Amino acid sequence: MDIQLILDKYISRLPRAISTRLFNAVKDIPFVKKAIARELDAMMAELEGSLKPYKGTIPGFASLPAKGLAKTDVLSMMEDIHEQEAAKWEDGYVSGAVYHGDPAHIEFLNKIYGYNSQSNPLHSDIWPSATKFESEIVSMTADMLGADKTDDDICGVVSSGGTESILLAMKTYRDRAKKEKNITAPEMIVPKTAHAAFDKAAQYFNIKIIHIPVGPDFRADVKATKKAVTKNTIVIVGSSPCFPHGVIDPIEELSELARKKGIGFHTDACLGGFVVPWAEKLGYDIPPVDFRLPGVTSISADTHKYGYAAKGTSVILYRGTELRRYQYFTITDWPGGLYFSPTFAGSRPGALSAACWAAMVSVGAEGYLDATRKILETASVIKDGISEIAELKILGDPLWVIAFASDELNIYQVMDQMGQKGWSLNGLHKPACVHICVTLRHTRNGVADRFIEDLKASVAFVKAHPDEKGEMAPVYGMAATIPFRGLVEDMMEKYIDLLYKVE
Ligand SMILES: *Cc1c(COP(=O)(O)O)cnc(C)c1O
Numbered sequence: 385m386d387i388q389l390i391l392d393k394y395i396s397r398l399p400r401a402i403s404t405r406l407f408n409a410v411k412d413i414p415f416v417k418k419a420i421a422r423e424l425d426a427m428m429a430e431l432e433g434s435l436k437p438y439k440g441t442i443p444g445f446a447s448l449p450a451k452g453l454a455k456t457d458v459l460s461m462m463e464d465i466h467e468q469e470a471a472k473w474e475d476g477y478v479s480g481a482v483y484h485g486d487p488a489h490i491e492f493l494n495k496i497y498g499y500n501s502q503s504n505p506l507h508s509d510i511w512p513s514a515t516k517f518e519s520e521i522v523s524m525t526a527d528m529l530g531a532d533k534t535d536d537d538i539c540g541v542v543s544s545g546g547t548e549s550i551l552l553a554m555k556t557y558r559d560r561a562k563k564e565k566n567i568t569a570p571e572m573i574v575p576k577t578a579h580a581a582f583d584k585a586a587q588y589f590n591i592k593i594i595h596i597p598v599g600p601d602f603r604a605d606v607k608a609t610k611k612a613v614t615k616n617t618i619v620i621v622g623s624s625p626c627f628p629h630g631v632i633d634p635i636e637e638l639s640e641l642a643r644k645k646g647i648g649f650h651t652d653a654c655l656g657g658f659v660v661p662w663a664e665k666l667g668y669d670i671p672p673v674d675f676r677l678p679g680v681t682s683i684s685a686d687t688h689k690y691g692y693a694a695k696g697t698s699v700i701l702y703r704g705t706e707l708r709r710y711q712y713f714t715i716t717d718w719p720g721g722l723y724f725s726p727t728f729a730g731s732r733p734g735a736l737s738a739a740c741w742a743a744m745v746s747v748g749a750e751g752y753l754d755a756t757r758k759i760l761e762t763a764s765v766i767k768d769g770i771s772e773i774a775e776l777k778i779l780g781d782p783l784w785v786i787a788f789a790s791d792e793l794n795i796y797q798v799m800d801q802m803g804q805k806g807w808s809l810n811g812l813h814k815p816a817c818v819h820i821c822v823t824l825r826h827t828r829n830g831v832a833d834r835f836i837e838d839l840k841a842s843v844a845f846v847k848a849h850p851d852e853k854g855e856m857a858p859v860y861g862m863a864a865t866i867p868f869r870g871l872v873e874d875m876m877e878k879y880i881d882l883l884y885k886v887e
Contacts, residue, residue: 391619431879436887438465443887476831478810479806480785480821484692484755484757489743493694496735496742503734506725514734517741518542524744525685529653530674538675539708540701541726542687542737546582546654549684549700552711552727554585554619556682556702557648559710561618570618575604575633577626579652591618602626602780604633610641619648624656624673628812628819630785632656636671639679648707654698655785655821657685662756663783670783681707690823692747692755693740696733701885709876759784759828766822769836775843787812787819793846800854801842 410416438444441463473482478840484490505514522540529678531538543549554572561567574582584594594612597605604622613620620642622633635651642649651673653660664670674683681703688694714724746754762782770776770788776798779787780887789795799809799818810819826832846852 395455413522413785414840432882432885435709436885437465437468439887445647446886472808473825476823476825476828477806478825479810480823481808482825483689485823485825489692491742492746493739494737497694498733498735501739503738504731505734505737506731511734514737517734517737517851521687521697521737521741521744522699522701525657525687525691526675526701529657529683529685529701530661530672530676531701532675537704538701539705540699541708541711542726542740544696544729544732544736545650545688545698546579546684546686547584548728549654549686549698550581550650550652550701551585551588553650553682553684553702554582554591554823556710557590557619557650558589558591560648560707563710567616567618569616570779571614571616572619572621573609573612573617574621575609575623575626576632577602577604577628577633578621579624579627579654582621592616602629602631604638606634606641607636609638612640613645613647617647619650621650621652622658622673623652625783625785626652627655627785629780629787629817630655630782630819630821631780632660632670632673632783635673635680636677636786639677641679642681643679649679651680651683654684654686655689656692657699658687658692658752659756659759659784662753663760664756665753666757666760668760668783675701675703687744687751690752690755691740691744692824693743694736696736697740737834755824759822759824762827762832762857763822764818765832766826768833769832770839772836773843775847776839779815784822785819787817789815789817790843793843793850797846797850797852797854798842802838803844803854805838805842807838 411420426510440609442465473485500511500513503511503514503519505511508515518541520588521542526538541552543552557572558570561570570590571594572582572590573594573596574584575598585591596608596612599605609620622635622638624635625632639649639651653673656673657811660670660673664672674680683701684698685691685701686698688695688697691697700711702711709725712724712726715878716722729804760783763782763786767778767782767786770778770786775790775792776788777790779789790798795816795818796811799811802809810821812819820826820835826835
């Protein structure tokens with residue numbers, strides 16, 4: 385279950401008749417406040433069951449066991465857990481999440497991890513291999529994303545994931561703007577379909593974020609972007625593609641606008657970095673989104689998604705080492721010695737960089753091209769199948785992350801029915817829709833056909849039983865009408881607390 389869905393679920397338990405205005409008027413009255421808290425606590429208790437499924441089957445430890453467990457026992461617990469959890473994604477019933485997942489590939493990465501589990505890139509003297517792996521990961525990614533081979537202007541670093549890459553880039557632009565332009569009230573311009581990591585960056589680094597609307601094709605509005613530029617703008621952002629609807633923003637126009645104004649431009653290719661370049665080579669009609677565009681000054685690309693590495697790596701690329709330097713941290717007067725680090729972390733898992741490097745060099749250009757072909761062909765079967773269902777419509781013109789909605793049916797009821805058939809799809813809102821992010825898991829024989837068959841049956845069922853609410857449909861219904869923002873935030877925090885509660 386999606387966190388958003390769970391959160392929405394407990395909102396829906398609140399008395400429906402309460403209007404927002406009434407709610408706002410009474411929510412701070414002590415006994416109402418207490419009642420709400422009680423209600424929330426009851427919901428949390430119920431949630432705990434689905435969030436903590438190992439209660440009773442796998443021993444839990446609130447404190448250290450007095451005597452260490454036998455390693456064989458620990459291993460067998462891990463095997464049990466693995467078996468239960470892999471069943472959820474192995475057969476291609478999950479949107480996104482696991483991008484490769486073939487057992488032989490996983491075993492290979494695990495072996496590489498094993499050789500390198502002690503490696504820490506912070507100690508480049510002890511593990512010069514980490515330096516080799518990371519510099520080559522960056523170079524191979526840059527080369528794939530339009531870096532000109534004749535100059536080595538495009539550079540970057542390896543980070544822990546897409547979010548860190550984005551946070552690093554936004555911090556870099558903030559610090560550059562402060563130093564070079566004395567901008568003390570920085571602003572970033574971001575399409576509203578861009579990843580939440582940009583909002584996180586704005587919050588962490590005290591940057592004002594301006595959300596730009598998207599058009600009917602779900603691509604960022606260039607005119608609105610132009611209007612939003614001020615003397616405090618430090619960066620404009622576009623996605624290739626965006627997470628919700630899988631469409632690519634007008635990167636060419638947006639980056640050109642940024643270049644003319646002397647502002648940074650970031651292409652978020654976290655999702656598409658290892659797909660779009662190969663799609664282009666396969667002949668799909670995709671305008672350039674990378675460093676071939678002179679206005680693009682940074683790109684994030686996730687190796688732990690379609691780079692087919694293990695979870696925990698991503699690449700952030702910059703145009704120019706001068707820009708990259710604003711990301712670095714150095715300190716000369718620390719009693720611990722001369723200290724520096726390229727990213728947010730200090731010590732880092734060199735083994736993940738080794739496994740990432742191994743994934744990239746073992747898959748190779750041909751492998752990525754082939755994987756992309758399979759994914760796009762599968763996505764095309766799925767798109768055709770959805771188009772045949774009269775009650776559904778695909779949003780925008782996506783390549784492989786396909787969002788669909790309905791004018792007649794409650795799309796979340798359709799998602800509920802798909803859930804009953806074992807599918808774990810992403811529910812999205814604003815507007816109400818559902819997406820499937822196609823990965824190599826879906827390219828295996830019969831998965832796409834099974835998806836369409838199940839989708840047709842689900843739509844037919846919802847049509848015949850419009851009142852059968854299912855699990856998540858009412859939740860999304862509530863979420864769409866409820867402006868109880870403070871309460872929702874409060875509940876999200878409670879949910880995170882619950883994640884760290886020992887069984
Ligand atoms: C996944 C994703 C991110 C964030 O990546 P994480 O690895 O989850 O931190 C950013 N942007 C887009 C478009 C993504 O799909």
